[in-house]
Amino acid sequence: MGGWTLSEIVQLLLNGLAAGCIYGLVALGFVLIYKATEMVNFAQGDLLMLGAFMAYALIEHYSMNYWAAFLGAVLFMAVFGYLLDTVILRQVIGQPQFAVVMLTIGLGFLFRSGASMIWGTETRAFATPFTDGVTRVGGFVIADVNLSIVIGTAILCGLLYAFFRFTRIGVAMQAASQNQLAAYYMGIPVKMIFSLVWAISAGVAAVAGILLAPVSLIDVTIGLIGLKAFAAAVLGGFGSIPGAVFGGLVIGVIEQFSGIYLPEGFKDVAAYIVILLVLFARPQGLFGNIGRKRV
Amino acid sequence: MTLFKADNLAINFGGIKAVDGVSFDVQKGQVFTIIGPNGAGKTTVFNLISRIYNPTEGKLFFEGNDITEVAPHNIANLGIARTFQNIELFEHATVLHNLLLGRHAHRSGNLASQMLFLPSQRKAELAHREKVEHVIDFLDLQHYRDTYIVNLPYGARKVVELARALCTEPKLLLLDEPSSGLNTEETEDMAFWIHDIRNELGITVLMVEHDMTLVNEVSDRVLALNYGRVLALGTPSEVQSHPEVVKAYLGG
Missing domain, CATH: 3.40.50.300 (P-loop containing nucleotide triphosphate hydrolases)
Known part of the structure; x- marks a missing residue:
């Protein structure tokens, strides 16, 4: 650690955690959809991008206040996700996995082109209550945007936990993901439940996009973060919700530190090196249970 | 009739x-x-x-x-409740949780009261639990209450599935x-x-x-x-x- 002060290391750690939260949220979206429907949604990162642009549009074009735009964009994306499942993805149920993969990759392209037609390809930004602010805790200076990402993620995870643990719909989602046939005869409308899972995933992606916006600014390619989030989901075990968030945090932190301690260029590939190592050493991931998946 | x-x-x-x-x-x-x-x-x-x-x-x-x-x-x-010839249970859940899912059709209340687990919800949950316990007694499943389905022998799973169907009343x-x-x-x-x-x-x-x-x-x-x-x-x-x-x- 020669030459680095504690303050700088803490700073790096916080930056890493903030980035990791975003990966974690996108990874959580992957995992939710995968657990429920056994589909891998490669357009998850692009849902994040659309969520950020929706908030941008509401703030800049409709001059809404940040919080109202936040809520509006998340709700819009949730409805969007619901319709995506009912109108498009339900058509490929029963088709080979490959069809779903191609379909969601295709949808990702569609979303990026759609966004660039509406909002152009230049980088956009909107003002948030956190932009440029700092909070001093003890001797450390923390950027408010990073703080907002960490706190926002914590609140969202808490809400999701309560939702899955206590609510009728949340429990129904867990049931439907374990056994669809049995779920039907417990009175669970399985198809609607799956669409709601898509709605939640898209809503979570939108939250991630809006929290990320002041840090990375918005353009049509920010959805590529989905690739690193995919690595996070694999690290966590691809079937585990806490695993996804934890995997995101690990990758975020590793990325920050490899940018400092390893030669130039390692920062961008750190996530993929981690995914390779995980696949070699522990293919089921840290929290994984894919090995005992129902057949 | x-x-x-x-x-x-x-x-x-x-x-x-x-x-x-x-x-x-x-x-x-x-x-x-x-x-x-x-x-x-x-x-x-x-x-x-x-x-x-x-x-x-x-x-x-x-x-x-x-x-x-x-x-x-x-x-x-x-x-109307049903069981299956080849048993369809929620395998990564306990017997108790499977039976509580049998109460799904009878659960009520709005999302907020459920997430906050308000007293009304608590009361309803206790009533559901009581119904489930009756069924557990009826079919002699006390011994398996907290066992995960994957760890149960086939014969016991069959009874659990019957129990879950009974929980739907x-x-x-x-x-x-x-x-x-x-x-x-x-x-x-x-x-x-x-x-x-x-x-x-x-x-x-x-x-x-x-x-x-x-x-x-x-x-x-x-x-x-x-x-x-x-x-x-x-x-x-x-x-x-x-x-x-x-x-x-x-x-x-």
Whole structure:
């Protein structure tokens, strides 16, 4: 650690955690959809991008206040996700996995082109209550945007936990993901439940996009973060919700530190090196249970 | 009083008539059994009743209402529960959680009160838990309460599935081959429970079964099927001595 002060290391750690939260949220979206429907949604990162642009549009074009735009964009994306499942993805149920993969990759392209037609390809930004602010805790200076990402993620995870643990719909989602046939005869409308899972995933992606916006600014390619989030989901075990968030945090932190301690260029590939190592050493991931998946 | 009625039920798979013009009615409080050789269409009739398949022709009535078009997930809300020949449980959950899911159709309250676990929710949950405990007592599952399904022996899973169906408080219980995979002793227990389900809980049972000892022991009425058509309908002894049924089972 020669030459680095504690303050700088803490700073790096916080930056890493903030980035990791975003990966974690996108990874959580992957995992939710995968657990429920056994589909891998490669357009998850692009849902994040659309969520950020929706908030941008509401703030800049409709001059809404940040919080109202936040809520509006998340709700819009949730409805969007619901319709995506009912109108498009339900058509490929029963088709080979490959069809779903191609379909969601295709949808990702569609979303990026759609966004660039509406909002152009230049980088956009909107003002948030956190932009440029700092909070001093003890001797450390923390950027408010990073703080907002960490706190926002914590609140969202808490809400999701309560939702899955206590609510009728949340429990129904867990049931439907374990056994669809049995779920039907417990009175669970399985198809609607799956669409709601898509709605939640898209809503979570939108939250991630809006929290990320002041840090990375918005353009049509920010959805590529989905690739690193995919690595996070694999690290966590691809079937585990806490695993996804934890995997995101690990990758975020590793990325920050490899940018400092390893030669130039390692920062961008750190996530993929981690995914390779995980696949070699522990293919089921840290929290994984894919090995005992129902057949 | 007629609880359930199938009227001229038929379904084709491709060009094959799997079920063809099957009609019967089940009286309240009866144990009604469908028998037949392999491939006779028993399970198909069952899947038609529980709305997995849509009939090509014919109608289904439950308590006098036409349920031919009702979606499978609404069957539970009407008061019909079913078990499966090959057991469909939530395997990565405990016995208790599986049974509590049987209460799903009876849960109420809005999202916010559930997320905050308000006192009203707590009270409702306790009431559900009490119902579940009654069923656990009834079927002697105390020992397995907190066991994960994946760790249970086959015979116990069969009972858990029956328990989960009872937790929905059905008026009509559909049992798909309740004895399949069970040994003789477990089959005797099953007969005993089906008896109690009818006599003590007053639940009407409609089942598909091939173990004739069990069929004779518990059935009030028996329907024999072959090639998707009704061969005979009556008491167990009437049906078993029916020449068409004897022919279907023994060949010739």
